[in-house]
Amino acid sequence: MVHKASELPPYRALLVVDIKEFSGVPGRYQAEVTDLVPVILRSAFERCGLIEVWSGRRFFISTGDGCAMGFPSAVLPLLLTPFLQGLQDELDYRDQVRADPMPLRMRVSVNIGAVTDSGQELMSEGSGASRVETHRLLDAQPVRDLLSRSGPATRVAAIVSVRAFHDAVVGGYTEDSQDLYVPAPVQVKQLTDVAYLRVPSPTGDLLHSGFLPRTEPGGEGIDEHASTEDRPQEAGSTTNSSQDVRGVLSQSRDHVNQGNTNYTFHGTGNVNSGAGNQFNGADTRYYDRRGS
Template sequence: MVHKASELPPYRALLVVDIKDFSGVPGRYQADVTDLVPVVLRSAFERCGLTEVWSGKRFIISTGDGCALGFPSTVLPLLLTPFLQALQDELDYRAQVHADPVPLRMRVSVNVGAVTDSGRELISEGSGASRVETHRLLDAEPVRDLLARSGPATRVAAIVSARAFHDVVASGYTAEPQDLYVPAPVQVKQLADLAYLRVPSPTGDLLHSGFLPRAEPGGNGVDEHVSTEDRPHGAGSTANNAQDVQGNLNQSGDHVNQGNTNYTFHGTGNVNSGPGTQFNGADTRYYDKRRS
């Protein structure tokens, strides 16, 4: 079969959410919680003055314990700020007034890419590799770990694709500090990339240890005797295991798939999660692979 080139589907801002521990919701309430997800999202958009953004969504698809939505790519910055904080505030309010059968906590993934969008509300709307990637990000261990290591007052944990981060956060469109986002390597099935973690209201171990989990005592991770003052500055603090982070980095050193310089970073322990060079280990060594 001869395949011919075809037109690229439109770029859409992608938002996928799901409920933490949905399987733990009593069966009699699961249908109610499923129906509540778009209600909560709509209320969060309205809470932060984005009613028109909600009304302008291109598609919304239920996933049972959450939903996937597509928006015009121009509103991508707004899905990070002010929406993430508004979602946290909305879930806080609903918990206080006992609006839901159980208190809700949500994981959120944000991405941008080419997906189908016919405008005819077909069941296939939103199909494409970018949509698959967005769901993979939502299943990644780093974002799951955020809600596991935080208290119930942390109701939202978000993971942002590298493309979305560089397009709207690093480029200044969200008008917020880059170091609110912590870089984290993710690997889910065929997806292996660097993503960015964002928690509007961190609590529990996230405040004590940062957004990346501490290494187990006696393992190959961070030296437990190193004070936090001696560790690199940033919103997160430590890596889980000794790793080699390889790939093409841009000159800011915070993404493994951008730029032309190919570096390998060696070491164990700390990960600098600020906007500067990312590295592992206090005695980090690096080299330019083009010269080796």
């Protein structure tokens, strides 16, 4: 059989967001909350001086409790800095002065890869393995735990793919310290990899114990690949382990899925405070753009 090669679709910076506990929103308000997602995102981009990035998005796909977006690959660093802080600030503002049906908190995943982008607004826009991976990252337990273990003032928790982290952060394009991103093992369905956690405003147990599960007494690492039922459940049993997992990261530098690789994280007690570089946009006023 003759196999014919085909061209890759364009590389796009990918951003997927969803609302924490959307299922808990009364049905009466779910449509309103869904409609708020693009309003909030547009305001967050403008708040941190990136309205041109918002306007230049290649596709926007609603997922009901969130959305998936594609952007030109060149803006990938901006989706980390200053956008994540801008989104945190926008959600802070809305909680203080707006009358939303509920205080909103969001998980965010950031990735880069080849996805379809015809420019014709087809239903299939954004299709590809990288898009699937971005959604899988958003469902990973480490990023879900960040919002569960923090207080309500922590409104944004992000997870960043290895490829995006190395291109944007290690490459120096965000000008962020790499220590603001905590490596974590993820396993969701067929995806087994390492990704990076980022929280612009950590609170609660994230400050007390860190972002990641610590080792069990006796020095054995907790298996992050075990089911929730099989994991030891300890109050306050988390700590960052960014110093000791760097040996693991060499396995993912080329973004290769190692399949059966097992990661053991040994905690050091370091806490990522998230108090890194912040971007102050030229105009931080809020405008209600409902219907714009």
